[in-house]
Amino acid sequence: MNIDNLVKPTSLTEAYKLLTADQSNTVIAGGAWLKMSKRTIKNGIDLTAINSLKGIKEEADVIRIGSMTTLSEIERDETLKQYYSGILPQAIAQIMGVGLRNLVTIGGNIMSKHGFSDIATPLLALPCTLEFHHQGILSFAEFIEQKPLKKDILKAIILEKQDGRGYFKKVKKTALDFAILNLALTKDENGFALAIGSRPSIAMNAKEAETYLSQQPILNDTVIKKAATMALKHVKLGDNPRASKAYRSALLETYMLRGLHHLNQTNPQEGASK
Ligand SMILES: Cc1cc2nc3c(=O)[nH]c(=O)nc-3n(C[C@H](O)[C@H](O)[C@H](O)COP(=O)(O)OP(=O)(O)OC[C@H]3O[C@@H](n4cnc5c(N)ncnc54)[C@H](O)[C@@H]3O)c2cc1C
Structure with missing residues (x-):
């Protein structure tokens, strides 16, 4: 550069x-x-002199993460560790090493729209909007669909305060590697959200599976298997040098089953991926 x-x-x-x-x-x-x-x-x-873009602030109904907040700050934040079982800090803690996370910002990650982003997947499964200087508020899904990306400055990531539980899984070959597949699942009073990333394209919601799961009175094995089949049918997976489409499909099914069982069985604060 x-x-x-x-x-x-x-x-x-x-x-x-x-x-x-x-x-x-x-x-x-x-x-x-x-x-x-x-x-x-x-x-x-260089945005480093604009203080309003820095840090995490808890307000009455929302948590605001300034776009210039570093990944390390998010990883260590006690409020975010409790929010939806802490899936955002958990996902961030798996990005490269501490040195990189001390430097890299959440705004830079989002605006890069990386297919491999470990941040886009949990944000798509959380009640989250993006605040821009010129365009105002966009949902995360609207932002992903915006092509070409409008020249604008991302001010903040706004997380709506709700009681919810979550599960996040990053599948990778080695500790410092990019993801082969990312999966985030959340459940709150509005129902389920399911996002798949590193498909290898940018993350997307499995909308049909989300609607189906949210309509079920109980989550038993039959419901879980049917939701996994729906996600496999509607989420577009592909090949790249890291993994084949067939392998990604097997991973999606496996971790969706594990994630739903995890949400069904564990205590709300446990979001650790298995
Ligand atoms: C070696 C390496 C390994 C990585 N591994 C992973 C990984 O495993 N998983 C993962 O998710 N990510 C990974 N990343 C990506 C990283 O998380 C960030 O996405 C990336 O570094 C960009 O963040 P940055 O703060 O450096 O942004 P920059 O490099 O400064 O900017 C990136 C882009 O975003 C734009 N931009 C930045 N901030 C704003 C803003 N507020 N408003 C408008 N536009 C803005 C810039 O103009 C530029 O186009 C890796 C990065 C590196 C260098």
Whole structure:
């Protein structure tokens, strides 16, 4: 990456004006992903001086995670460890090593729309919206569907406070590797949410299985097996050098069964993946 000029705005208005002034002007967050690209950037817009983008704040009805919050801060946050069995910090704790997590931001991960993102999968299964400077509030699913991505600044990730339980599984070959498949399941008073990521494309909800599960009075073996069959039918899986479509299908079925049994049987604070 080559940056002709590095600017450090102190307000969002100034940052957005700079971002939209030239096609090559680019926001820089942790810079870890951008650093590996061969792009030339006319103006690199460093967001580190905008304090409103940093940190995790608990409000009456929501938890706000500023887009410049590092992955380590989220991993250590006590409120998030209790939220839906802690699936967001659990997923983040499995991304590379501490050094990277101290640098990389949640905003940078979301805006990169990585197929392998370990963050997109749990966020799609949580009651979550994204707040942008120009576009306002978007649901996470609306953001994923936005093509091409509009030039804008992500301000915060907003998690609605609800009593819910969750399960997250990242399947990978080695500790520091990208995921072969990610799966997140949650249950709250509105029903079930099921998101599959690293398919290898970006995460998506298994909507038919979610609706079916949410309508069932009890979760028995027959219901769980039928929901897994529905997810396999409607979630598009594919091949890449990490795994074949057939292997991903077997993993999806296995971890969906384990996740649903886990949600059915365990105490609400236990979200640890098995
Ligand atoms: C070696 C390595 C291994 C990794 N392994 C994994 C992994 O296993 N799982 C995983 O999920 N992730 C992984 N990542 C990706 C990482 O989690 C981040 O997604 C990535 O580094 C981007 O975050 P950043 O803060 O470095 O953003 P940058 O590199 O600074 O920015 C990335 C993109 O987001 C844009 N952007 C950043 N912040 C904003 C904002 N607030 N508003 C608008 N646009 C913005 C930038 O303009 C740029 O286009 C890995 C990264 C590296 C370098």
